[in-house]
Amino acid sequence: MLIKEFNIVKKNWREVDLKFALCYPSVYRVGMTCLAVHLLYELLNMRRNVLCERVFFEPYFNMRSVESNRVLSDFDVVGFSLQYEVDYVNFVRMLLSSNIPVYSRDRDDSHPIVIAGGPAVSSNPEPVAPLVDAIVIGELEPIIDDILNIFIDSEDRESCLDELMSVRGVYVPRNIYPVKRSWIKSLDDAHHAVAQIIPQVRSSSRFSPIFGRAFLLEVTRGCKWACKFCLEGFNYRPFRERSLHVIEEILDEGLRRTGVDKIVIIGSDASDHSELEDVCEYIVSSGLKISIPSMRAKVVDEKIIKLLVKGGQRTLTLAPETGSESLRHYIGKFLSNQDVIDAAKIAYSCGIRNIKLYFIVGLPNETEDDIKSIFDLARRVADVGFSFPRSVRLTVSIFIPKAHTPFQWYGLEDPSILRSRIKLLRRLCAGDRRIELRVMRLREAVIQAFLSRAGREAASLIVDAAKFGGSLSAWRRAEKIAKISIEREATSVKSLEDYLPWGHIEVA
Ligand code: SF4
Incomplete structure (x- = not known):
């Protein structure tokens, strides 16, 4: 090897x-x-x-x-x-x-x-x-x-x-x-991997893990919030956090066993850990690098950002999901645009020079104005000082209805509407060189939305698509054989009386 x-x-x-x-x-x-x-x-x-x-x-x-x-x-x-x-x-x-x-x-x-x-x-x-x-x-x-x-x-x-x-x-x-569902009541009682496998490769190697030679540290599991589209928010309840002293023990042992100098904080709602500042302090004061993949805008404060900057983090990632406050309220995310701007200002004043924003298009009740609001918010964030080309990176996914969430009955938005909204967003962003845009592929979203709510009939399509090589055209061939329209299934709106294939799974 x-x-x-x-x-x-x-x-x-x-x-x-x-x-x-x-x-x-x-x-x-x-x-x-x-x-x-x-x-x-x-x-x-x-x-x-x-x-x-x-x-x-x-x-x-x-x-x-x-x-x-x-x-x-x-x-x-x-x-x-x-x-x-x-x-x-x-x-x-x-x-x-x-x-x-x-x-x-x-x-x-x-x-x-x-x-x-x-x-x-x-x-x-x-x-x-x-x-x-x-x-x-x-x-x-x-x-x-x-x-x-x-x-x-x-x-x-x-x-x-x-x-x-x-x-x-x-x-x-x-x-x-x-x-x-099986779940562990206390995260302190859950084993944490300490002897993590570290590939001895250069950071430019295609075998280098996404975060490089780093120790992955899980500080929380589940989420305190309940955004209506989010699988994590509903399938991994309740929010649990590891105690500071347990985290310190894991870190000490983990570093002894791996010899790395970078810690990546893991947890869908990690920034809500009640002792996050102490966790970061412990890491940074030990001379280690730190990375938090995403933060909730409301918890961003100067002290924590300064610690992250001291620990080598150069990008702040936030997830406003949409630029429209009313739509954001509708999807269950309680955050104002001012919260996002304030977080960006704090980050900039502390030395962060890149900001990454997660958005979703095709959310239920979304209008074209909501798409414009994505660009508006990105521009306001850039105006804070992120003026270099591509210093505001938008990662845009497409709303996929997920089982066990309040939005499970909605379908994927009509692909022609999605196409035109993505086109509009691309056109708006193209006029501002400070903003870089990455959008999920539409056909992938269609397949994902089909699979996320499908029943056993999907198995034969998965098998055929695999036999034909797994590409998007392989899915087209599989679709023809099964005589199923993946797009129609993915976009179908379910009624409260409809049979849900996952109805026998109890995640509560
Ligand atoms: S989107 Fe984020 S904040 Fe909302 S429920 Fe999911 S993990 Fe929690």
């Missing part, structure tokens, strides 16, 4: 009772930026009788395990971390690469058990239900030992799946039945 990794674990295959392939259906660089991969790798390998190796959707590794160059079918269990719906196709392509039957019904005792987890399948597992043997709904920590014991002790596939059905938070989709 040409990539040297620090903290890689290699075990003797003859000395363990369970061989687990931890699969991430995207490239190495993306997978190694996912804290769940580090956590599962460590939790599984901590068990003396269990071996865990990583497999990425990475041409370099030819879809073989990083640790021993083995194919998926060599393992007893293959576990997939499915963070996003767009990963479903790669998940199937990974099974195909190893000649594992893609449908659960076609597997027997000679095949590995296929299990999946992650935000996308936790909120609506049905599109992949026929393709997996079991799905973890919610958080794995409270149930991981029960699951591993069942894998080890079961005589055969049938008894294993029967046993798994009795574990809270595990869904065995050969039957449809109510499943309650």
Whole structure:
């Protein structure tokens, strides 16, 4: 292997009772930026009788395990971390690469058990239900030992799946039945990955994780807020935070085990950690670099920004979602444009010279004026002092209705309207060189919106799209075969009486 990794674990295959392939259906660089991969790798390998190796959707590794160059079918269990719906196709392509039957019904005792987890399948597992043997709904920590014991002790596939059905938070989709989400009450009781794997590559390498050689530090889980479009806000409740003293212990141990000098704060609502300032102080006063990927505008203050700047952060990221205050209020985000401007002013006065703003187009009730308001807000932020070319970066996604959110009944906006609104935004931004615009691809949004609310009928499309190579044109071919209009399904508005494929999943 040409990539040297620090903290890689290699075990003797003859000395363990369970061989687990931890699969991430995207490239190495993306997978190694996912804290769940580090956590599962460590939790599984901590068990003396269990071996865990990583497999990425990475041409370099030819879809073989990083640790021993083995194919998926060599393992007893293959576990997939499915963070996003767009990963479903790669998940199937990974099974195909190893000649594992893609449908659960076609597997027997000679095949590995296929299990999946992650935000996308936790909120609506049905599109992949026929393709997996079991799905973890919610958080794995409270149930991981029960699951591993069942894998080890079961005589055969049938008894294993029967046993798994009795574990809270595990869904065995050969039957449809109510499943309650698994979640950990106190984050202080949840193991944190400390021996994170650090690739010994240059920052310019395509194998360098997105944040570089860094220690990923999860300080919160869930979110205090309830934006009506947000999967995180509704599927990972309640908001939980790690205590400062636990964070300090994790950092001390983590740095000793990894030897890196940069900490990336992880947590969808991390900036609401009640002791965030102390956490940053601890990191920066230890001479380490720090990065917080996104902050809530209202909590931005001088003290925290000065700490971030001292810790090497050069960009502040905020998520106003829209430029219109009335629309923002409607989507459940309680933030004024002045809050965004004030945060930008503080950041600029403290030495931040780049600002990144997340917006969404196609939100329910959005008008063309709301699109103009995105540009207006971006311009007002630039006027604060961000005057260099591309110093205000807009990352614009398209509203995707997500299961278990108050907006789950809305459809994706009509693609022709989306196209014209994106065009309008592009035209407005093109006139201001301080502003850079990146917009999600429309066809990807259509496929994602279809998958996020689909039922089991989507499985055959996913399989066909995978067999045809996984590209957007592959989806078109799959769509024709299935005689389904993905766009019509994605844009359909559901009524309160409509059947929801994810109705048996209880995330509350
Ligand atoms: S969008 Fe952000 S603030 Fe709103 S619920 Fe989601 S994670 Fe929380």
